[in-house]
Amino acid sequence: MSLNESRAAAVFTITNREATPVSKPESLDKIWATDVFTLVKMEEALSKTAFKAMKKTMQTGEPLDPATADDVAAAMKAWALSKGANYFAHVFYPMTAGTAEKHDSFIVSDASGRAVTEFDGGLLVKGEPDGSSFPNGGIRQTNAARGYTYWDPTSPAYILETDNGATLCIPSVFVSWTGEALDKKVPLLRSNKAMNEAGTKVLTLMGEGSVAPLNSSCGAEQEYFLVDSNFANMRPDLLLAGRTLFGAAPAKGQEFDDHYFGAIPQRVQQYMEDVEERLYKLGIPAKTRHNEVAPGQFEIAPYYEAANVAADHQQMLMTVLKNTAKKHGMTCLLHEKPFAGINGSGKHVNWSVGNSTQGNLLDPGSSPSENLNFLLFCGAVIRGVHKYGPLLRAVIASAGNDHRLGANEAPPAILSVYLGSEIEGIFEQIKKGSLDGATDTEMMDLDLSQIIPFAKDTGDRNRTSPFAFTGNRFEFRAVGSEQSVSGPLIAMNTMLADSLEWIAEKLEAELANNDDKSSAVVAVLKELMEEHGNAVFGGDGYSAEWHKMAVEERGLKNLPTTADALPCMNEDYIKDLFANTGVLSNIEVASRYEVYAEIYINSIAVEAKLVSDMAKTTIYPAAMGYLASLADTNAGLSEMGIAMDATVAKDVAGLSGDMMASVAKLNEAMAKEDFASTDEHMQFCAQDIRGYMDDVRAAADALEMEVADELWPLPKYAEMLFIK
Numbered sequence: 001m002s003l004n005e006s007r008a009a010a011v012f013t014i015t016n017r018e019a020t021p022v023s024k025p026e027s028l029d030k031i032w033a034t035d036v037f038t039l040v041k042m043e044e045a046l047s048k049t050a051f052k053a054m055k056k057t058m059q060t061g062e063p064l065d066p067a068t069a070d071d072v073a074a075a076m077k078a079w080a081l082s083k084g085a086n087y088f089a090h091v092f093y094p095m096t097a098g099t100a101e102k103h104d105s106f107i108v109s110d111a112s113g114r115a116v117t118e119f120d121g122g123l124l125v126k127g128e129p130d131g132s133s134f135p136n137g138g139i140r141q142t143n144a145a146r147g148y149t150y151w152d153p154t155s156p157a158y159i160l161e162t163d164n165g166a167t168l169c170i171p172s173v174f175v176s177w178t179g180e181a182l183d184k185k186v187p188l189l190r191s192n193k194a195m196n197e198a199g200t201k202v203l204t205l206m207g208e209g210s211v212a213p214l215n216s217s218c219g220a221e222q223e224y225f226l227v228d229s230n231f232a233n234m235r236p237d238l239l240l241a242g243r244t245l246f247g248a249a250p251a252k253g254q255e256f257d258d259h260y261f262g263a264i265p266q267r268v269q270q271y272m273e274d275v276e277e278r279l280y281k282l283g284i285p286a287k288t289r290h291n292e293v294a295p296g297q298f299e300i301a302p303y304y305e306a307a308n309v310a311a312d313h314q315q316m317l318m319t320v321l322k323n324t325a326k327k328h329g330m331t332c333l334l335h336e337k338p339f340a341g342i343n344g345s346g347k348h349v350n351w352s353v354g355n356s357t358q359g360n361l362l363d364p365g366s367s368p369s370e371n372l373n374f375l376l377f378c379g380a381v382i383r384g385v386h387k388y389g390p391l392l393r394a395v396i397a398s399a400g401n402d403h404r405l406g407a408n409e410a411p412p413a414i415l416s417v418y419l420g421s422e423i424e425g426i427f428e429q430i431k432k433g434s435l436d437g438a439t440d441t442e443m444m445d446l447d448l449s450q451i452i453p454f455a456k457d458t459g460d461r462n463r464t465s466p467f468a469f470t471g472n473r474f475e476f477r478a479v480g481s482e483q484s485v486s487g488p489l490i491a492m493n494t495m496l497a498d499s500l501e502w503i504a505e506k507l508e509a510e511l512a513n514n515d516d517k518s519s520a521v522v523a524v525l526k527e528l529m530e531e532h533g534n535a536v537f538g539g540d541g542y543s544a545e546w547h548k549m550a551v552e553e554r555g556l557k558n559l560p561t562t563a564d565a566l567p568c569m570n571e572d573y574i575k576d577l578f579a580n581t582g583v584l585s586n587i588e589v590a591s592r593y594e595v596y597a598e599i600y601i602n603s604i605a606v607e608a609k610l611v612s613d614m615a616k617t618t619i620y621p622a623a624m625g626y627l628a629s630l631a632d633t634n635a636g637l638s639e640m641g642i643a644m645d646a647t648v649a650k651d652v653a654g655l656s657g658d659m660m661a662s663v664a665k666l667n668e669a670m671a672k673e674d675f676a677s678t679d680e681h682m683q684f685c686a687q688d689i690r691g692y693m694d695d696v697r698a699a700a701d702a703l704e705m706e707v708a709d710e711l712w713p714l715p716k717y718a719e720m721l722f723i724k
């Protein structure tokens with residue numbers, strides 16, 4: 001069967017597929033967190049003293065003593081074996097967006113050759129994967145490639161079921177033998193610590209008597225596409241690059257908006273229920289699900305959790321989405337831009353910080369003192385976005401996300417912050433000094449308490465802002481769908497820590513001269529707004545005027561591609577930010593730059609090679625096949641004395657020639673090796689290579705509109721997007 005016949009066969013197969021048998025979903029209370037080694041399960045299994053120690057460690061991150069670790073390991077092993085798990089794995093998050101795990105069996109043989117199970121505190125706490133194949137950005141030479149995983153007791157262990165067994169998964173950090181972070185969890189934990197220390201200083205200065213540890217929270221909205229696997233498996237671009245590198249726009253796209261919040265197709269509904277059941281067992285609180293803007297696009301959003309746990313859960317969620325899709329005969333595409341001309345996928349990262357004594361500090365609250373704390377933390381975010389905008393852009397930089405951010409879609413590549421008109425108004429007043437030094441506290445209270453009724457109105461939304469206040473949290477909307485949330489969370493926590501330190505210093509000085517807290521706060525925030533207020537923007541972030549104004553008048557950076565964004569990691573002020581907050585050393589930042597740059601360069605290289613291969617071996621032959629059939633027809637017609645119009649044949653021949661000429665240029669560019677620097681290499685990928693790829697595609701997509709449908713080998717956009 002030729003490829004184009006298989007395309008027809010795929011449509012036939014999907015049309016006649018038998019529905020996946022529906023099993024009534026289990027009730028939530030029966031399945032909730034059954035696969036998680038929760039505090040409740042620990043309490044049942046551990047002695048009182050061991051449980052108390054473990055609980056303290058989970059809540060504060062304090063180290064566990066070896067004896068307790070042995071007790072916990074024994075309890076964990078017993079529970080895992082009872083769940084049918086014969087293996088355990090330290091799960092960690094290397095600098096790629098992925099999840100890594102090394103599986104070990106509980107089984108060992110004893111002196112008499114019998115199989116016994118073994119798992120003690122030592123094995124629980126520390127593992128040594130053969131980590132030499134994980135990117136390390138030059139931190140470890142492979143001849144000294146020791147990397148260790150250490151259990152992160154603040155994120156619960158769980159059972160991961162696969163078709164042929166179950167594994168006890170132990171969330172872990174991954175560090176080099178010299179102690180440098182090789183993963184995304186270590187800096188996330190450190191960033192939280194830095195934010196806690198700085199935030200506590202500010203709250204203490206504000207006269208808060210008791211201040212519990214501050215933690216950041218994250219709720220991530222995940223967008224994705226589903227394509228029937230019969231189609232996806234016929235597209236090497238979808239299989240290897242996760243996005244279509246060719247494909248003409250369908251006659252109907254998303255212009256009617258009829259998919260958005262429309263009825264979820266039954267097949268997809270079953271898939272979602274299956275996904276949710278798996279997530280609930282893993283203790284992941286999936287909460288909302290709906291169709292997204294584009295046909296074939298959907299969203300799932302779990303309820304928010306502590307950032308460290310949410311980040312682990314996010315990784316699991318992506319794995320569950322992909323694995324479950326396979327079971328349902330579909331392919332889940334997490335790529336930021338699977339289909340050109342169709343809305344891309346993002347991951348909105350909702351983020352807030354709070355503790356058990358002051359609550360959510362990004363919630364305006366109902367009393368004047370709560371409002372003052374809120375204004376300080378909100379001001380700290382404004383300063384962070386202004387001062388470290390390029391960093392926020394860099395942590396969401398990837399070849400995939402460039403298709404959204406640099407393009408005319410989704411949030412722009414310029415980092416500004418949207419506050420909503422009421423909060424923006426308050427900060428504008430503070431900046432102008434109308435509240436400055438106001439001894440008239442009545443007026444101040446009035447102004448500040450005005451925040452309350454409006455701020456909670458989430459109707460006040462700006463969908464064109466990359467970073468928006470949404471009533472009691474900030475929503476970082478520019479994050480890509482395939483990315484780990486850790487990078488953004490690390491950047492946000494760290495910039496907040498830095499800003500809160502700055503605020504604490506200023507506030508302390510103000511309070512030394514003036515014990516009226518309100519006027520001290522206003523004085524500090526006035527200075528903050530004068531220096532950093534330029535990042536606040538409530539208008540249309542997509543508009544050309546904003547792009548001009550942001551750069552020319554406000555001095556903000558427009559960084560459309562990864563090649564433009566990543567180099568900021570080598571700048572001193574970014575290295576200082578991470579070093580001063582203790583989140584990443586200079587070496588660790590440098591290694592991250594190397595790793596991310598390499599990932600970018602490699603992903604463009606894979607795509608470029610695919611473009612060349614598919615153009616040469618799939619699309620060109622289809623065009624030639626069509627020309628041959630036109631020539632046959634022409635010969636037949638001329639025997640009958642009928643002249644055939646040659647326009648189509650000429651167009652096809654012309655476009656095929658254009659396409660192959662661009663392929664030749666692309667191949668020549670791909671052979672280039674002599675780059676003065678990694679920065680230059682990335683720019684070459686962003687400009688030259690991607691430029692030639694676009695040229696090849698333009699000709700190929702035009703061919704798709706000319707060549708007889710029955711001869712076209714690749715599943716078309718309309719089929720992949722609309723046939724479910």
Ligand code: ADP
Nearest residue numbers: 217218219220301302303304350351352472473
């Ligand atoms: P929308 O689509 O309107 O942006 P959703 O309800 O789909 O909103 O998702 C909002 C996300 O924000 C959810 O994950 C939710 O749990 C999370 N969230 C709500 N409050 C907070 C908060 N204080 N801190 C962090 N995340 C939050």
Ligand code: MG
Nearest residue numbers: 221348475477
């Ligand atoms: Mg959202």
